[in-house]
Each structure stands twice: as structure tokens, then as C-alpha cells.
Amino acid sequence: MPSGAVYFNPLQVPLVLPKSPIRISSFVVFNAGETNTQSEKHPGIAEKIELEHQENSFRVELAVMDYALNDMVEFSYQLHGLDDKWVFLGDEKNVDFRNIPHGNYELRIRTRQKNENWSDSAQQMRIEISPPFYLSTFAWFCYVLVFAGIIVTLIFFHIRKVYAEAELRVKKLQMVQHEKLNLERMNFYTNITHELRTPLTLILGPLEDLLQEEKLASKYKNGILMVQKNANRLFSLLNQLLEFRKVESQYKPLVLGEDYLGELVKQIVQKYAEANTNTDLQISCTIEQPDIKTTFDGEIVQLILDNLLSNSCKHTAEGKIEVHLTYEQDNLTTSALICVKDTGCGIEAEHLNKIFERYYQVSKTVSHGTGIGLALVKELVAIHQGKISVKSQPGKGSEFCVRLLTNAVPATPQNNLHISSSNPIETANDLRAVVLLIEDEKDLREYLATVLSVNYEVITAANGLEGFELAKNRIPDLVVSDVMMPDMDGFTMLKKLKELRETSHIPSIFLTAKDTNTDKEMGYVLGVDSYLTKPISPKLLNSRIENLLLKRKTLYTAMLNQLSGDRDDTKVNQPENNPELWQENALVQEFVMLVEACIQDEVLDAATLADKMNMSQSTLYRKLKGLTGKNINQLVRKIRIQKAARLLRSGQYNITEVSLMVGINSAIYFRQCFKEEFGELPSEYQKKVALKTKIAPF
Incomplete structure (x- = not known):
């Protein structure tokens, strides 16, 4: 190899991936268990997918654009907006998403060559899942409107409630003021009546005294009778006016009581019959069946009958006035029918519908009243839950019938104690x-x-x-x-x-x-x-x-029986049998206990007893006198003798010992006092007690 030559090793040359080695090949939406391809295109980086709220489960399929790299590329993804973590897929090219909430998301997908670093850039796709209709903007707008409407409605009704409460308070205040006004009016009429009734008493009282004078000349007597008649009429009109004002101001209450209505009707009719001086006029009362005990307002019944009888007497110069009482019963209620029939002048048919109106008078020349009597009767009948009717024929008379609602009650035996005395008490x-x-x-x-x-x-x-x-x-x-x-x-x-x-x-x-x-x-x-x-x-x-005072005298006897050794404690001492006795009994019992504590003293000084009772001697004297009818000395003597009787009944002491034990040292005085109390001598009393003891059965 020549020097300076450069050798090329192909394994040392790095593999360079294309800028975008992948694409999204398809986007599949899962709908109710079925697949539905929404888009067949390969979306680009900036593309956007819009889905409905029910299309929130979908699949994204990926594809490698370079076939030579198909098996050498790994994937990871991130669904930004839901989870910011990157999820590693390996060489899996399908990404499934299930039940993704509505909103805006960004799907980011990045790649790398196996065992290399992840790429700096990522494939992106925007996904927008629309909300359901009830969470849409329009729905929220509607919610806001509804909520605002509810708030406005609540405020409106609250204001209405405040105004209603204010109006109710005003009405209550008006009612209170109205009641106060009615009360003031009634007080005014009561005061005026009081002022008028006082001089009427000074007129009627002396007139009654004058009429009882046997030596009074007849001409004067007739004049006095006329004065008395008109004074009574004035008194009746005064009462009528007062009752009318009560009814008009709704101040007249219905006060029901249990009694026999027939007895009350008889008493009222009897009063008019006795006061009748017209020999050509007869007043009678008829109760067509046995009287029964019912509940009714006696005052209202009396006012009704007084007005009807007064009118009948006024307009009936001769003939008769009949009052009938009958009862009408059904399964639930009992009604009393009271009819007042007269043979007077009668009333024209054209006036029958108007006679119950206030201040209406049939004839100004004939009538002597004020025109409020029958109006008052109608109001009183209505208060008693009843009805009134009238039948009349001119020249033949009139008949007024009042039907009152009553309730029958079981009759109880009445023990009436009538005490009469012609002598002063x-x-x-x-x-x-x-x-x-x-x-x-x-x-x-x-x-x-x-x-x-x-x-x-x-x-x-x-x-x-x-x-x-x-x-x-x-x-x-x-x-x-x-x-x-x-x-x-x-x-x-x-x-x-x-x-x-x-x-x-x-x-x-x-x-x-x-x-x-x-x-x-x-x-x-x-x-x-x-x-x-x-x-x-x-x-x-x-x-x-x-x-x-006679009633007080009976209380004397009952009070003194408390001191008697023979009293029946099961009857006399019961508060419900004698409430008035028990109301004052405490003082007498205190006095008795004080005397019995010092009973062996021969002299019980009244001043000492009064001092121990925390009262003056004169006050104690008058109090005991008012309760028992006896003065202090008489009461002390009675207590001594009653104590002596109890000791004799015990059989443990003789007469002399008993006399000394009760503070009476004189045997003669003791026998005298004992005989005054029991009607027999102590020896006779002792023998009688001993005899009773011997023959008493075992």
C-alpha cells in the first residue's frame, strides 16, 4: 500500500435517517364495537382531526416511509393534554386510545434506530374531541341563564315575601288598633251606661218604695206607675242600645252553658205576665214536650225573648201572647224552636223583608221604639248559630220563630236547696x-x-x-x-x-x-x-x-263540725265538697291547735291567744266571729268540751280527771258546759259510750 493512502471502512460510516422517516397511514375510530375509518389519507404534520364526543376511542396506524428501515425503527408517543409522559412502542406501528375525555390534544410521535438516541423532532397531529351537548358552550350559556333566572326568581319571591309580611304586619296592627278602638267604644258606652243607670236606680228605687205604701192615694199611685213604667222602658232601651253596640262591634261572645232552656223561657214569660197590667191581654208559655238539658247562651236567649215579648206587648192591645218551646232532634244535633205568637195589629207583607234592618220602623205613628230591637234579635240569633222567621197577617197578629242550635247533654239530678226567711239575718x-x-x-x-x-x-x-x-x-x-x-x-x-x-x-x-x-x-x-x-x-x-248571710251561717255549722269528735271526715273534710270552708279552715285549725296545746291552763287569755296568732285581739275576735259565729271565749270553751268528749270516749279516765285535763277545775261548771254542748251530763254520756262499746259486734 502506498504511503499516504487513506482507507475507507464502510462500517464506520454512520447511517443517516431521513428527516421524517414515518407517516400516519390511517386514523380509525371505534364506534360501539365496530371500526369506522374516518380518514383514509395520510395526515401531515400540521393537520387536525375533529371528533364527536362519542368518538373518543380510536387507533392511529403508523408507517415507515423507507422500506429498508422498516424493521430497524422504534416508536414512542405522547398524547399532550392527557399525559406528558412518553410511551415506548418498540416496533409496534399501531397506537390505540380508549375513552379519551373531550378536549384538545396533540399526538406527538418520535422515532429512533434501534439502540440509538431518539430523534429531536417528532411527528405531530392535533386531535379535537368536541364535548357532549350538555357540556357545550351553548349548554353552559343556558345553564347560566337558568341559574340567573332562579336567582332572580328567588329574589323576586323574597321581595314579595317581605312585602307580604309587611302587609300582614300592617293588617295585624290595624286589627289590634281596631280591637282597641272597639274596646274604647265599649268602655265609652259602658261608662255612659254606668252614669245613666245610677240616676235610674235613684228613680226606680224610691218609686218601688212608694208603690208599697198602702196609704198612697190611687190617683198618685197611677201617676207613680206611669213614671215607673217609663223609667223601666228607658232602662230597657239603654240595655238594648248597649247590647246592639256589642253585637255591631263584634264584641258579643257566645258563652255556652248547660241548663234547662224551658225553665229559663218560663221565667222570662212569667216576668212579663206578672208585669202585665192589661186585663184584656193574656200571656202564656207552653212547652210541648219534656224539658231536656241543653247547651245554650242564657244571656242571648233572654235578650231575644225580651225583645220579642216587648214588641208583642207593645202592639197587642187585647187578645193573647203565646210562647211555645219545642225541640227538634236528629242523630247529630238538637235544635230548640221558640215561637212568640200574638194577636196584635200584624205587619203588612211589604214590610216583612225589612223589619230586621237597623232603624227600620213600620209606622212612625204607631211604633214607639228606635228600630233596633229586631235588628239586634237577628244578630243575636246569628251569633247563636240559628235562624229567625216571621209570619204575619194585618189585623190578625204575628208569629216570630227562632230556631237555635243546641246540643243535648245528659240530665243530672238536681238537689235544690231553697232557703226562705221573712226575718232579717x-x-x-x-x-x-x-x-x-x-x-x-x-x-x-x-x-x-x-x-x-x-x-x-x-x-x-x-x-x-x-x-x-x-x-x-x-x-x-x-x-x-x-x-x-x-x-x-x-x-x-x-x-x-x-x-x-x-x-x-x-x-x-x-x-x-x-x-x-x-x-x-x-x-x-x-x-x-x-x-x-x-x-x-x-x-x-x-x-x-x-x-x-244564710249561706255564711251554714258555713258556721260546717266549720264548727270540724271541731266535733263525731264529725265524718270522709265527707266534711273533702275540699271539693266544701271549698269555701277549706279556704278559711287553716286559721281555725291553727287556733284549735293553739288552744289544745294550752288546754290544761284554767285561764286562756284572749290577748295571749291573739298575740300567738300574730293578730290583734279585736281582729282575731271579728275573724273567728265571721268564720264560726262564736267569739273567742265561746270557741275556747267548745274546744275544751270536745276534747273532754274524746277523752271520755277513750274509757281511760273518769269525769274528774277529764275535767282537770281540759283546764276546767270546777266540776259543776264542767257538767254545765258539757250539757250545753251535748244535751246530757258527762256521766250519762260516758254510760252511753260504754254501752255502745259492750254491744258493738266483733
């Missing part, structure tokens, strides 16, 4: 009962004091505060009081009296024009024993006082 030791009269109207106070002083010792007060102080100092047997008074009203005064230990037992009567159910309920809750509405009948007032 007297307390123990024949002392006259003390009545405290509280009335702010001077003339009425003086008149009632004169009327009551015939039978009772009367002390008077001008207002509730003065009456309260008098009640504390004098401890009267009964309090008669007005309600509306300066300084302290009747309700406040009664509440204070019931809170005091010394005066809690005193019965009370309220004289007032405030006769609404609310006022009555308040009074009865506080402990009022009776209500009398102005104008007041002196005879009725005396009867009510007499009954209350």
Missing part, C-alpha cells in the same frame, strides 16, 4: 249583721244606706280605698260595693281584701253597670259572690244579702 247573740256599703255616688249611697239600715247595721264609704280601710278595721259581715270608683276600683279593693288574712272570708256583692262577661269573669275569679246590675231593686238587694 242576725249573727250570733242576736246582733245585727254589719254591711259595708261602698258607693261613690252620694245620693245613691245615702238611699241604699237608708234601705239597708232597716235590717242591718250599715257603714258607708265613698271609694274603694276608704272602703278597704273600713273593712280592715271593722271586719263587716258583708261588703256591697260599686265597681267604677275613684282612688281604688272595686276589683282592686276586692283583691286586696282577699289577700288579707283578716278579711279574706267576707262575702261581697258588686253593684255595677259593667255587666259584660269579661267583667263578671274577672270578678268571679277574684271571689265576688254576686253581681247586681244597676238600676238596683231594693227588694232584690235585700234578698241577695239575706241569702249570702
Whole structure:
């Protein structure tokens, strides 16, 4: 070989690959398990494939452009946008992709000769998979619109709700204001009525006294009867106006009670029959079937019948007025049918549809009313869930029928205790009962004091505060009081009296024009024993006082039976059988326990007992007198004798020992006291007890 020659080794010459040794030969889309060629061309580097959202599984097939290098080229790929890692394929020329999410991707494919470095450049192809319709731009735009619509709707309804709540608050405020206005109106009418009823009492009371005078000349008597008649008519119109205002302002409640409707109807008709001075007119009541106990509002029934009977009496110069009561029963309800039939002047047919209108009068020359009576009746019937009808013929009379919805209730036996006495009530030791009269109207106070002083010792007060102080100092047997008074009203005064230990037992009567159910309920809750509405009948007032004092006298007996050794504890001591007794029994029991603790002392000083009871001697005296009818000494003696009787019944002591054990050292005085209490001597009592013990069965 010549020097300087260069030798060529073909193995040392590197193999140079072409710039783009591969191409994408085909692009196949898998659709529901089947293959579907989307493109038959060989895409270039910058080409782009667009697919639907369901075409997200596909295959990319590669091809080597130089056949000589077909088995010497290796592949790797990267799907940019899904995974940035390069995936090695080796000499595999097919690339499969499954369930690729929608979006924009770039498929990059690079090559190398086996065991050499990867090429710097890569084959690229853009793939765009469109989203499903519900994730498209238009869909998102719709979503935004819907969401915005929902927000706007919520805001709209929230504003509507705010406005509705504001409107509701305004309506509630208006209702409250309306109720307050109605209450103020009712208070105004009540106050006016109170002011008018007080002078009516001063008119009707003396008139009633004058009519009872036997020496009164007939010509004067007729004049007084006329005055009394018109005063009663004025009183009736006043009540009618007040009730009409109650109904008009919807302040009239329906207060149902259980009673016999027939008895109430008879009482009302009897009242008109007794007051009837027309000899040519007969008033009668007929109940066509046995009376049953039902639920009804007695006040409303009385107002209805009063108006109907008053109209019938007014327009019936002669003939008769008949009141019929019948019951109509079905499986669910019971209705009471009350018919008022008269033989008066009657009503023309053209007026029948208008007589229940307010202030309507058939004839201005004949009618003497205000035209609100029948309108009031119609409203009251509606409140009682009933109906009213009328039939009339001019010259023959009219018939008003009222059907009221009632419910029958099981009848229970009634044990009515009627106590009657023609003599004034007297307390123990024949002392006259003390009545405290509280009335702010001077003339009425003086008149009632004169009327009551015939039978009772009367002390008077001008207002509730003065009456309260008098009640504390004098401890009267009964309090008669007005309600509306300066300084302290009747309700406040009664509440204070019931809170005091010394005066809690005193019965009370309220004289007032405030006769609404609310006022009555308040009074009865506080402990009022009776209500009398102005104008007041002196005879009725005396009867009510007499009954209350008689009732108090029965409480004396029940209270003293508590001290008796023969009392039946299973009956007398039950609070539900005698609630008034148990209300005051604690003080008497405390006094009894105090006396029994010191019973062996011969002298039990009243001042000492009062001091231990934390009361003054005079207050304790009046309190025990009001509860038991006995003074302190009489009560102490009774406790001693009752204790002695229990000791004798035990059979462990003789009479002398028992006398000393109860603090009576004189045997003669002990026998005298024992006989006054039991009607027999201690020895006779002891023998009788011993005999009963011997013959008692085992």
C-alpha cells in the first residue's frame, strides 16, 4: 500500500435517517364495537382531526416511509393534554386510545434506530374531541341563564315575601288598633251606661218604695206607675242600645252553658205576665214536650225573648201572647224552636223583608221604639248559630220563630236547696249583721244606706280605698260595693281584701253597670259572690244579702263540725265538697291547735291567744266571729268540751280527771258546759259510750 493512502471502512460510516422517516397511514375510530375509518389519507404534520364526543376511542396506524428501515425503527408517543409522559412502542406501528375525555390534544410521535438516541423532532397531529351537548358552550350559556333566572326568581319571591309580611304586619296592627278602638267604644258606652243607670236606680228605687205604701192615694199611685213604667222602658232601651253596640262591634261572645232552656223561657214569660197590667191581654208559655238539658247562651236567649215579648206587648192591645218551646232532634244535633205568637195589629207583607234592618220602623205613628230591637234579635240569633222567621197577617197578629242550635247533654239530678226567711239575718247573740256599703255616688249611697239600715247595721264609704280601710278595721259581715270608683276600683279593693288574712272570708256583692262577661269573669275569679246590675231593686238587694248571710251561717255549722269528735271526715273534710270552708279552715285549725296545746291552763287569755296568732285581739275576735259565729271565749270553751268528749270516749279516765285535763277545775261548771254542748251530763254520756262499746259486734 502506498504511503499516504487513506482507507475507507464502510462500517464506520454512520447511517443517516431521513428527516421524517414515518407517516400516519390511517386514523380509525371505534364506534360501539365496530371500526369506522374516518380518514383514509395520510395526515401531515400540521393537520387536525375533529371528533364527536362519542368518538373518543380510536387507533392511529403508523408507517415507515423507507422500506429498508422498516424493521430497524422504534416508536414512542405522547398524547399532550392527557399525559406528558412518553410511551415506548418498540416496533409496534399501531397506537390505540380508549375513552379519551373531550378536549384538545396533540399526538406527538418520535422515532429512533434501534439502540440509538431518539430523534429531536417528532411527528405531530392535533386531535379535537368536541364535548357532549350538555357540556357545550351553548349548554353552559343556558345553564347560566337558568341559574340567573332562579336567582332572580328567588329574589323576586323574597321581595314579595317581605312585602307580604309587611302587609300582614300592617293588617295585624290595624286589627289590634281596631280591637282597641272597639274596646274604647265599649268602655265609652259602658261608662255612659254606668252614669245613666245610677240616676235610674235613684228613680226606680224610691218609686218601688212608694208603690208599697198602702196609704198612697190611687190617683198618685197611677201617676207613680206611669213614671215607673217609663223609667223601666228607658232602662230597657239603654240595655238594648248597649247590647246592639256589642253585637255591631263584634264584641258579643257566645258563652255556652248547660241548663234547662224551658225553665229559663218560663221565667222570662212569667216576668212579663206578672208585669202585665192589661186585663184584656193574656200571656202564656207552653212547652210541648219534656224539658231536656241543653247547651245554650242564657244571656242571648233572654235578650231575644225580651225583645220579642216587648214588641208583642207593645202592639197587642187585647187578645193573647203565646210562647211555645219545642225541640227538634236528629242523630247529630238538637235544635230548640221558640215561637212568640200574638194577636196584635200584624205587619203588612211589604214590610216583612225589612223589619230586621237597623232603624227600620213600620209606622212612625204607631211604633214607639228606635228600630233596633229586631235588628239586634237577628244578630243575636246569628251569633247563636240559628235562624229567625216571621209570619204575619194585618189585623190578625204575628208569629216570630227562632230556631237555635243546641246540643243535648245528659240530665243530672238536681238537689235544690231553697232557703226562705221573712226575718232579717242576725249573727250570733242576736246582733245585727254589719254591711259595708261602698258607693261613690252620694245620693245613691245615702238611699241604699237608708234601705239597708232597716235590717242591718250599715257603714258607708265613698271609694274603694276608704272602703278597704273600713273593712280592715271593722271586719263587716258583708261588703256591697260599686265597681267604677275613684282612688281604688272595686276589683282592686276586692283583691286586696282577699289577700288579707283578716278579711279574706267576707262575702261581697258588686253593684255595677259593667255587666259584660269579661267583667263578671274577672270578678268571679277574684271571689265576688254576686253581681247586681244597676238600676238596683231594693227588694232584690235585700234578698241577695239575706241569702249570702244564710249561706255564711251554714258555713258556721260546717266549720264548727270540724271541731266535733263525731264529725265524718270522709265527707266534711273533702275540699271539693266544701271549698269555701277549706279556704278559711287553716286559721281555725291553727287556733284549735293553739288552744289544745294550752288546754290544761284554767285561764286562756284572749290577748295571749291573739298575740300567738300574730293578730290583734279585736281582729282575731271579728275573724273567728265571721268564720264560726262564736267569739273567742265561746270557741275556747267548745274546744275544751270536745276534747273532754274524746277523752271520755277513750274509757281511760273518769269525769274528774277529764275535767282537770281540759283546764276546767270546777266540776259543776264542767257538767254545765258539757250539757250545753251535748244535751246530757258527762256521766250519762260516758254510760252511753260504754254501752255502745259492750254491744258493738266483733
